Amino acid sequence: MNRKTTLCMALGVAATVFAGTAWAQQTLRLGHYFATEDFRGKTAQHFADQVNEQTDDLQVDVYPNESLVKGREALQATSQGVVDIYSVYAGYLSGQVPLINIFSLPFPPPSYDDKAMYELALDPDTVALMDKTFAKFGVKYLGVINSSGPAQLFLRNPAKSVSDIRGRKLRGAGGLSDVALRKLGASVVLLSAAEQFLALQTGTVDGISTTWSSYVNYGLADVAPTYLAATVVRAPYLLLMNKAKYDALSDAQRDAITNAVNNTVEWSRENFAAEQKMLHDKVVEQAKNVVEVSDADKAALREQMQPIYDSYVEDNGEAGRQLMDNWKKVTGTE
Template sequence: RGSVDIYSLFGGYTVGNVELMKIFTIPFPPEDFTDKNVLEFANDSRTLEILSEEFENSNVKLLGFINSSGQTTIFLADSIDSLEDINNKRIRGVGGYTDPALEDLDASVVFMSAAEQFLQLQTGGVDGVITTDSSYVNLGLSEVAPVVIDGSIVKTPYPLIMNKKKWNALSEEQQINIESAVEETITWSSNNFEEESQRLSSRINEEAGEIYQLTESEVATANEIRNKYLTEFSNEYGDKGRSLVDIYNEYIE
């Protein structure tokens, strides 16, 4: 709408307008799909070409992607003895395939903004939230959600986006300067993310009361859920969907 000229946001928040962004909400990514791989996949020229067309349908210019802040996982108010214990728990989702994946585990999905997380956990409005390590640390969520499920539930980069009309109004020199700044930002993000991620992980280990490790059988269940939604994405979004899944798979093999 042109309310702002340029912005970055959690990729899952865009899926309502750009459905192909759901490729970044595939749940339970494998361990070898590292944050470095996520960023390379997102900024692969083939990925950008497909997604740029979809963003432009919403009058938005996609400039590129940067990393988010630490892993994105489930944080819970109470202890669990198994993944089955999230059955019937009310958990804040983050859009895309993370929501039906929670339902596959028999949890109830609750929609709320990031700013509401502490209060909703404190008052019992939800039993848990999917959020980033950064939000957990910066919002003091350990006070109300001391239990952490180890490992990423989803790995979603942040798109750098701009109002398309504003972009078109720029001179060629200005556009080149912005593209150069974006390249520098992506490089900076890639070079500094691991250190920041480790810092946040250390804070999680210090602040969390319990870190739950998935068992081998639970990892197998998580893998089945991931493959289910990769197949669903391919089937639902035709040639573009299949192309994105093919590129995705290149970065996890």
């Protein structure tokens, strides 16, 4: 073997080692808009920790509190690679991805609890349809990692029933739930979770549709003392990834991400009930006025919402019909 051949082989080995080192140093940026102590923030961190523990050649760094990208910009930012992964509320994406509105059907029946929501979100048909839809945006749909719990109504001024939102300006939760609020006579303003306190404090809005978690963690009882206990919507938080980044991963790295998603879902489901009980107790304790909604009123609300449900299928064709059938199956409303 001559010196030239030996040098070429050495350079080849060096290049291989260098490529392996570069791969080992790959870091993915995960953005979200929650506080780190919020359960949703803890869930995103749990996912990152799971990936980091499973593989030495992939590192996930977490950027909370919209420090990298705002929640309502999640899809575009992930598509463009401004952020590699984002944990985002499904309702924030409904304007760009109408099919996702299956998760924003307003005033759902009591049978649509978190168990039913997960059953729908994790169904292989749902995953396949969502993955195909998000691929058009250059985004990989990794699935869901936790629930919002019930998004309910919190108002600056007293109310006796849901009908009292007529004429008020509300921050909506997104998607078809906003259509429902307008149908009930409210006007809807788009705000991120971080903007809720100031908007209520200044009177920019008269109330909000939000989660117990946001109500407690953002201190909203000081500016929205009336709690109207009607579930406007219940939606999952999706985990999205830049598709080019995902496609460039090795099979082992993809497996690590899949395993991390599955482990995080299980962790979230195991801990969410206790978290929700604690949050609900705090909501009831902190709110000055707690307005319960009768079963009869809830049933009347669902009847009013039926045209919105029908429009979802009409607007989304066969995929919408399939998802609606799955929704009816998990809620027992077939």
